[in-house]
Amino acid sequence: MPSSDSMTYLQGLVYRRSGIVLEDGKDYLVDSRLSPVARCEGVASVDELVDKLRRDRSGELAQRVVEAMTTNETLFFRDGHPFDALRSHFVPELLKARSQERSLRIWSAAAATGQEPYSIAMALLQGFPELASWRVSILATDLNEAVLERARRGRYRALEVSRGLPPSYLTKYFSRVDGDWELSANVRDMVTFRQLNLVEPWFEIAPCDLVFMRNVLIYFDASTKITVLKRLHSVLRPDGFLVLGGAETTQNLDDSYASVRVGPGVYYQLKTPTLAESTRGAPRAGDVASSRTPRVA
Ligand SMILES: C[S@@+](CC[C@H](N)C(=O)[O-])C[C@H]1O[C@@H](n2cnc3c(N)ncnc32)[C@H](O)[C@@H]1O
Structure with missing residues (x-):
């Protein structure tokens, strides 16, 4: 197990670089995630890895350590109702x-290995053939470059396609390659994957109609959640929708968002155009708050 000194160092490093809060008592998790990194670095323990980290000036080892501490659990059509x-x-x-x-x-703002943005792409292809003549872009980002690399390949193991994916989608959008399942090019081409750390400056993101930011705020403390939700103001269009994870909310963090109930799920919209929106220039077609959306708060 890492020493308490190493744990304190790692907690600070991971928090500064990703916003992820590593609570006390997570020594087992740290040990299991970082022992393979230690082995790759040719050192015998997490404590020795921390010694190496303290001397690392390039920041590359720190990035590898932070990536190893991310939880990338995801599945196709996770939770069902956001896709409904x-x-x-x-x-x-x-x-x-x-x-x-x-x-x-x-x-899709914490896309992990890609199941979420690809689920969105398949839902659009399947349910809205009229979008074929529209410009549809799905940006998928994550802090972790290694998971993005997997996502870009669009290849999944049998176990992964058995979780959440309707069998008819498997037949329609995947083909068998070397024992895995590969997404067809028309689905892959709808999604662009780029590395983006939510707690570092964001590259310019064109205003979005729909933001899925699911199961990432749960790793952050309140002040980081507040900062990230606030930065979203200038990315989410005034009548666009924000989808958070089942254990996440804007409540008590940012009162610029109104909640919208659809079926069993609660989603979010900006209450009024933000300053950034209202000063962005002439209003674009469709840039009006949706009056048809039932708001519950
Ligand atoms: C549990 S997965 C969620 C995947 C997907 N959104 C879902 O709900 O199934 C959380 C993802 O958040 C990413 N992540 C953690 N901290 C991040 C940060 N500061 N910036 C961007 N992504 C981050 C992790 O790398 C991980 O892939």
Whole structure:
């Protein structure tokens, strides 16, 4: 097990570089995640890895350590209802609101190995053939470059496609390659993967109609959640939708968001155009708050 000195050092490093809070008592988790990194670095223990980290000036080892401490658990159509809401509410509303500009921008902001953005892409292909003549872009980002590399390949093991993916989608959108399942090019081409750390400066992201930021805020403390939700103001369009994970909320963190109930799920919209939106220039077609969306707070 790492010494308490090493734990304190790692807690500080991981928090500064990712916002992830490593609580006290997570020594087992740290040991199991970082022992393989220690082995790769040719040292015998996590304590020796920490010694190496303290001397590392390039920041590369620190990045590897932070990546190793991320939890990348995900699955196709995770939780079901956000994708039902996408089919029944978000996209139908946006089809009306964007009928002039005929474009949709979606951001999956902690995409891990890609199941989430690819689920969105398949749901759009399957449910909205009219989007074929629209510009549809799905940006998928994550802190962890190694998981993004896997996501870009769009290849999944049998166990991964057996979790959450309807069998008809497997037949329609995947083919068998070397014992794995590979997504078809038309699905892969809808998604662009880029590295983005939510707690570091973001590259310029064009205003989005739909943001999936699921199961990442749970790793952050309140002040980091507040900062990230605030930065989203200038990315989420005023009538766009924000989808958080089941254990995540904007409540008591950012009162610029109104909650919207769709089926069993609660989603979010900005209450009023933010200053950034109202000063961005002439209003674009469809840039109006949706009056049809039932808001519950
Ligand atoms: C549990 S996965 C969630 C995947 C997917 N959104 C879902 O709900 O199934 C959490 C992801 O957040 C990423 N992550 C953690 N901290 C991050 C940060 N500061 N910036 C961007 N991504 C981060 C991790 O690398 C990991 O892939």
